[in-house]
Amino acid sequence: MFKVTVCGAAGGIGQPLSLLLKLNTDITHLALYDIVNAPGVAADLSHINTPAKVTAHLKDAELPNALADADLVIIPAGVPRKPGMTRDDLFKINAGIIRGLAQAAAVNCPKAFMLIISNPVNSTVPIVAEVFKAHGVYDPRRIFGVTTLDVVRASRFVADIKSSVDPISTRVPIVGGHSGPTIVPLLSQIQPPVELTTEEIKALTQRIQYGGDEVVKAKDGAGSATLSMAQAGARFAQAVISASVRGTTGIVEPSFVALTADPKNGPAVQGQVDGLAHFAVPVELGKNGVEKIHPIGPLSDYEKELLSVAVKDLKSNIQKGVDFVANL
Ligand SMILES: NC(=O)c1ccc[n+]([C@@H]2O[C@H](COP(=O)([O-])OP(=O)(O)OC[C@H]3O[C@@H](n4cnc5c(N)ncnc54)[C@H](O)[C@@H]3O)[C@@H](O)[C@H]2O)c1
Numbered sequence: 001m002f003k004v005t006v007c008g009a010a011g012g013i014g015q016p017l018s019l020l021l022k023l024n025t026d027i028t029h030l031a032l033y034d035i036v037n038a039p040g041v042a043a044d045l046s047h048i049n050t051p052a053k054v055t056a057h058l059k060d061a062e063l064p065n066a067l068a069d070a071d072l073v074i075i076p077a078g079v080p081r082k083p084g085m086t087r088d089d090l091f092k093i094n095a096g097i098i099r100g101l102a103q104a105a106a107v108n109c110p111k112a113f114m115l116i117i118s119n120p121v122n123s124t125v126p127i128v129a130e131v132f133k134a135h136g137v138y139d140p141r142r143i144f145g146v147t148t149l150d151v152v153r154a155s156r157f158v159a160d161i162k163s164s165v166d167p168i169s170t171r172v173p174i175v176g177g178h179s180g181p182t183i184v185p186l187l188s189q190i191q192p193p194v195e196l197t198t199e200e201i202k203a204l205t206q207r208i209q210y211g212g213d214e215v216v217k218a219k220d221g222a223g224s225a226t227l228s229m230a231q232a233g234a235r236f237a238q239a240v241i242s243a244s245v246r247g248t249t250g251i252v253e254p255s256f257v258a259l260t261a262d263p264k265n266g267p268a269v270q271g272q273v274d275g276l277a278h279f280a281v282p283v284e285l286g287k288n289g290v291e292k293i294h295p296i297g298p299l300s301d302y303e304k305e306l307l308s309v310a311v312k313d314l315k316s317n318i319q320k321g322v323d324f325v326a327n328l
């Protein structure tokens with residue numbers, strides 16, 4: 001039995017993400033929550049002949065039912081960017097939405113894996129962590145900021161300029177956070193290795209850091225990435241589910257997590273990033289969520305510069321989330 005709840009299930013990400021989750025045969029119950037249109041999405045998906053039972057949960061009164069006994073909660077609820085906006089501009093609206101959903105999750109499914117997609121991820125993940133702390137149910141191994149889209153894009157963008165590169169199997173480690181300069185691609189560590197010139201490294205780094213803006217611009221006011229995000233979110237959910245339900249070992253995915261999630265290796269990363277509480281790192285998944293935080297590895301001088309810029313922004317983004325919960 002494995003119940004997944006999608007909060008924001010009727011949205012641009014929520015609908016294709018729920019479709020991909022309905023196709024996941026490890027899921028036995030898919031609960032779809034939104035403040036609009038959840039019944040329509042649920043009725044539609046419930047006709048697909050896969051095992052998951054689909055239930056609809058509309059508006060506040062249905063939130064406890066949606067979350068009750070969930071094993072995994074994935075949250076793409078909230079507003080997306082329009083051209084000219086930064087992800088941080090979304091804080092004003094999304095912080096309150098995430099806080100409310102986290103409060104309900106802390107009460108109704110305190111042991112669930114929490115996968116946060118809503119922006120600004122650098123602040124919304126600390127909000128969820130602080131709410132869980134306030135309820136006395138915090139387990140840093142179970143709260144994840146979904147940064148998978150950055151690595152999905154990065155492998156595709158490398159393949160765009162190197163025709164011999166397989167975009168499916170090529171892995172580009174990305175550390176830091178999920179917004180412009182906090183996204184730090186480690187192109188010196190691509191696996192399998194790819195030879196890149198200094199110009200190619202700079203151009204690729206810029207494109208990976210601002211990949212989200214490409215979509216926002218192309219959608220021209222109609223939102224941000226939804227379909228690629230749904231694929232990335234389903235991939236990350238599958239990774240967490242495979243490690244926890246099937247006990248599959250050796251699954252490594254990037255995620256924005258608390259460095260305390262791995263008391264053995266987290267402090268080593270912390271030493272490199274000036275005491276940040278949260279950081280996007282390659283994470284090895286296990287039965288309880290974060291099993292191991294992988295080291296950042298040796299960085300080129302260029303990557304070290306990028307990292308020092310990222311750390312400054314991250315510090316204030318994280319503090320903003322922490323303060324939002326503290327100043328209730
Ligand atoms: N982490 C990432 O890589 C990544 C990628 C793309 C988008 N995003 C973010 O995901 C979020 C959603 O994007 P979208 O394009 O799906 O937006 P959208 O507007 O299409 O959908 C958002 C959905 O959330 C619902 N919603 C609003 N308040 C809610 C609440 N209190 N409870 C439950 N549902 C609520 C809305 O009704 C809507 O259906 C945005 O914040 C966006 O910036 C993150």
Ligand SMILES: O=C(O)C[C@H](O)C(=O)O
Pocket residue numbers: 080081087119149211212213215216224225
């Ligand atoms: O760019 C955005 O605002 C959405 C998302 O964070 C993305 O990276 O596509």
